[in-house]
Amino acid sequence: MVALAASRKYYPIDSVSYLNVNDDMEPTVNLANTTVHAPVLLREAVEHLDVRSGLVYVDATAGEGGHSLALLQASAPSGRVLGIDKDPLSLARAKKRLEPFGNRFTPAAGNYADIYCIAQNYKYPSANGILIDLGLSSWQLEFSGAGFSFQRDEPLDMRFERSGSSPTASNLINSVSEEELIRILFDFGEEPKARLIAKSIVQSRSKYPINTTGQLLNLLNAIPGIGRGRKSHPATRTFQAFRIAINQELANLRVGIEGAISLLQSSGRLAIISYHSLEDRLVKQTFSRESTDCICDKTIPLCVCNHKAIIRMVNRRIITPTSIEVQSNPRSRSARMRVIEKI
Numbered sequence: 632m633v634a635l636a637a638s639r640k641y642y643p644i645d646s647v648s649y650l651n652v653n654d655d656m657e658p659t660v661n662l663a664n665t666t667v668h669a670p671v672l673l674r675e676a677v678e679h680l681d682v683r684s685g686l687v688y689v690d691a692t693a694g695e696g697g698h699s700l701a702l703l704q705a706s707a708p709s710g711r712v713l714g715i716d717k718d719p720l721s722l723a724r725a726k727k728r729l730e731p732f733g734n735r736f737t738p739a740a741g742n743y744a745d746i747y748c749i750a751q752n753y754k755y756p757s758a759n760g761i762l763i764d765l766g767l768s769s770w771q772l773e774f775s776g777a778g779f780s781f782q783r784d785e786p787l788d789m790r791f792e793r794s795g796s797s798p799t800a801s802n803l804i805n806s807v808s809e810e811e812l813i814r815i816l817f818d819f820g821e822e823p824k825a826r827l828i829a830k831s832i833v834q835s836r837s838k839y840p841i842n843t844t845g846q847l848l849n850l851l852n853a854i855p856g857i858g859r860g861r862k863s864h865p866a867t868r869t870f871q872a873f874r875i876a877i878n879q880e881l882a883n884l885r886v887g888i889e890g891a892i893s894l895l896q897s898s899g900r901l902a903i904i905s906y907h908s909l910e911d912r913l914v915k916q917t918f919s920r921e922s923t924d925c926i927c928d929k930t931i932p933l934c935v936c937n938h939k940a941i942i943r944m945v946n947r948r949i950i951t952p953t954s955i956e957v958q959s960n961p962r963s964r965s966a967r968m969r970v971i972e973k974i
Contacts, residue, residue: 669960670697670698670701670764671904671956671960671962671963671966672904672952672956672963672966672968673697673698673701676698676701676904677701677702677705679900679945679950679970680702680761680902681760681900682706683710683759684706684707684709684710685706685709685710686710686759687710687711687758687759687760688710688711688758688759688761689713689714689746689750689755689758689760689761689762689891689894690702690712690764691715691743691763691887692743692762692765693714693721693722693738694716694718694721694725695724695725696714696728696729698762698764699712699725699729699736700728700729702760703735710735711735711736711737712736712737713737713749713753714736714738715739715741715743715749716738716739716740716741717740717741717742717791717792718791718792719792722738722740726738737755739752739753742792742883743763743883743887744882744883744884744886746887747894748890750894755894757894757895757899758895758896758899759895759898759899759900760895760900760901760902761894761895761900762901762903763887763888763891763902763904764903765880765903765904765906765910766906766966767779777790777793778844779870779874780844780870781870783844784844784845786799786844787800787801787804787843788800788801789873791878798877800873800874803815803873803876803877804836804847804873805840805841809829809830809832812832813825813826815873815876816829816868816869816872818872819871819872819873820868820871820875821909822868822869824856827854827857828851828854831853831854835850847866847869847870848866851865851866852865852866871907875909880910881909881913884910884913884914885913888901888903888914888917892941892942892973895973896973897973897974898973900945900970900971900972900973901942901970901972901973902968902969902970903969904967905966905968906965906967907965911949911967911969914969918971921940921941921942922941922942922943922944923938924938924939924940925938926938941973941974942971942972942973942974943972943974944969944971945970945971945972946970949967949968949969950968951966952964952966
């Protein structure tokens, strides 16, 4: 159960069946027999966002609508949710899934880095709560055909938005210099074997282009010692690095946090769920800076930055999935959630 204040009406959230029946005849949405992405930290997100009936929320990475559904249920009967996603296929699935909620859910195509402008365009001048889940959905990994996963042989695309002419992961892998490959693998994948992998890529692409996930995986499997001592698959960091580089994920996150804080009303909350140390470190550093009055170098005796805190930390300790959630959804094991409240 999500613990909500006694002054609010409780609306149950069933994270397995997405079944909701209440006294106000809120629409029943039952997707128990449909293959959908299991939203991570669902109950924790609703609880820490302090979701209330009738208020306004933004699911900035709506995906297939799992978190949006929970926000709609908890804010019933009149709360509204703006669902933003840059993957048009995922957004279409969310829109179809949440049709029973009528105009309480507004789907918006776009990048959460543009959250403030998108919200204004859709007549959401401010928000009481915002959620950003930085993970990929099960559908994107398994059925999108974009090459996000090394579990199947697919074209090396990795773009969230594939309608334009932006470069694919294959374009990048087959064109940039060896030094640039090293930088990408180290900076975005924290891959200790970055130099060996980059060298192997350059040698291989001189004979034939690397165009599929299978080709890249075979190349990685031939490198001695890669992944040794890790719990994750040896290819995980390399695939992560190229996906982050292609989609400019860290740059978007930095801008998206700023836009989200600007969009929040006073006392509104922002929750961010990250899945690897690069994301979490950026979120932690940004939240720490914006919750501190003075950010001058500690060696300076007097403050010259004139910086004022605009947020406060809601959780000092990172919120992680329960052992039960990890058991039922192993992909949630690396999830970390941080929450702030606007002053």
